[in-house]
Amino acid sequence: MQKQTHRWLQSLLDIQSQTGDSSEFLDNVKVDLFPDSVYVLTPRGKIISLPRGATPIDFAYSIHTKIGTHAVSAIINGQAAPLKTTLVSGDTVEIITSDSATPNLQWLNYARTGKARSEIRHYLKTVNLQESILFGEKLLIQALKDLNITMPSRDDPLWAKLAKESGASSIDDILTDIGLGRRLASVVARRFVIDSPMIATSATDLDELNAAHSTQILIQGNEGQSVTLSRCCSPLPGDSLIAVVRPGYGLVVHTDDCPVALNQRKKEPERWVSVGWDDEPSKLLTTRLTITFDNEKGVLGKIAAQIAAADSNIVYLSMSDEASKIATLNITLQAENRKHLAQIIRSIRQVSQVRNIVRTKGF
Structure with missing residues (x-):
């Protein structure tokens, strides 16, 4: 055990002698000494170690079982991402949860840690x-x-x-x-x-x-x-x-x-x-919208702010025609019912650059 510790410390010294920058040193340590692990950050800067190939599902369960059980999607480095996304070292990960969300059988295809798989x-x-x-x-x-x-x-x-x-x-x-x-x-x-x-x-x-x-x-x-x-x-x-x-x-x-x-x-x-x-349906179910808008600086932020103002959460989004003047946003969000969805749509329409909003049905 003492010899292993000595070799580990010597490896650190060798890496440090060849690296002048502290962030580069940390990256090299993670790659050279722990090749089978990835290191991701919570929004508060706490480092979480996960096996290579881990996804936000593993991250969520590593924080708390309740967070894993009710996970809906993730925000990775400030961008919305699905729970099956493979994490890489240095990612900052935040989990979006909903009381109505629960695990399903497909999660086992994305989970890598024993804790996540056993909890699912x-x-x-x-x-x-x-x-x-x-x-x-x-x-x-x-x-x-x-x-x-x-x-x-x-x-x-x-x-x-x-x-x-x-x-x-x-x-x-x-x-x-x-x-x-x-x-x-x-x-x-x-x-x-x-x-x-x-x-x-x-x-x-x-x-x-x-x-x-x-x-x-x-x-x-x-x-x-x-x-x-x-x-x-x-x-x-x-x-x-x-x-x-x-x-x-x-x-x-x-x-x-x-x-x-x-x-x-x-x-x-x-x-x-x-x-x-039923007379008392579940709250915060998901639905999808397709939004066409003038692709100007800051518009996505305005749309996200209007959705939050309407008391809804974004579960996932993707954008097409990113380089064109008119872009299309495909967004999955939470809504309690049709009335709430209408309220969300009215709120989004307040963004002047929005041209059209359609509730998406079918593939």
């Missing part, structure tokens, strides 16, 4: 499981209500019969499958009607899928893995909705005029169900 897996296994159970129960209650019957108690023998015939190990397994779209609530509900024979689900899928249209499913937008608000149209409270049941994903929700949804619905019309917003 823990969330997906525990929190998302409970959310799926609760959402599955909600869907089943709605389907049963459509049949004018109440939710059976957990000690009802029909539960055991249903579990045995469907290969489920527990009531929670059945509810989880409903929440994730692997079972249809309407199919399960029919099996609790005493006068109806217990028949195979596969023989009644089409009939029960059609029956599902009669009961509108109410969502809040924060149901986790059970409900996905499609990124192609980013639905907000106040939008009219449609949703498709995708096994393993639960409900994938679109606005009813989303071009992607309309195209998919032609191919699989039987899988689409009626969806509406």
Whole structure:
């Protein structure tokens, strides 16, 4: 151990003797002595060591689990960046969070540290499981209500019969499958009607899928893995909705005029169900705007300031036609509902150089 320490100190002296500038010395130390690490800074100047290839997700979890769990995007060296961005030594990183944001399975593709990966897996296994159970129960209650019957108690023998015939190990397994779209609530509900024979689900899928249209499913937008608000149209409270049941994903929700949804619905019309917003939807959902403006000095700062003044956060942005006189800004931001979005748009329009603002739907 003493020999290793001596060699490490000698390496520092060798690097220092060849370097006159302190910042250059620090860079050389990081590259030569710690080639498998990157060193990034918090906004307050604290140095965080991460493995090479680390992303803002790793950075967020290294600061605090809560910051990692609710991370939305990052600001790297003053520029907005997605959470999958690879960090390099010297980056100054700030994490943008939202109470409505939660980890998803894709994060495991970007996380490099053991802490981040274990925290993400823990969330997906525990929190998302409970959310799926609760959402599955909600869907089943709605389907049963459509049949004018109440939710059976957990000690009802029909539960055991249903579990045995469907290969489920527990009531929670059945509810989880409903929440994730692997079972249809309407199919399960029919099996609790005493006068109806217990028949195979596969023989009644089409009939029960059609029956599902009669009961509108109410969502809040924060149901986790059970409900996905499609990124192609980013639905907000106040939008009219449609949703498709995708096994393993639960409900994938679109606005009813989303071009992607309309195209998919032609191919699989039987899988689409009626969806509406709950009376208390989740706050600060994301949506996208395309802004065309006169590309003058300071305009981006003015637009960002107007968005902040409207009580919204920028999640991600990119700009095209940067060298031309008229540029286009594609921006993802947070909004509570359509009314709030209208307020944000009015605020942005106060920037005189802004020519046009369009809410982006479809790819």
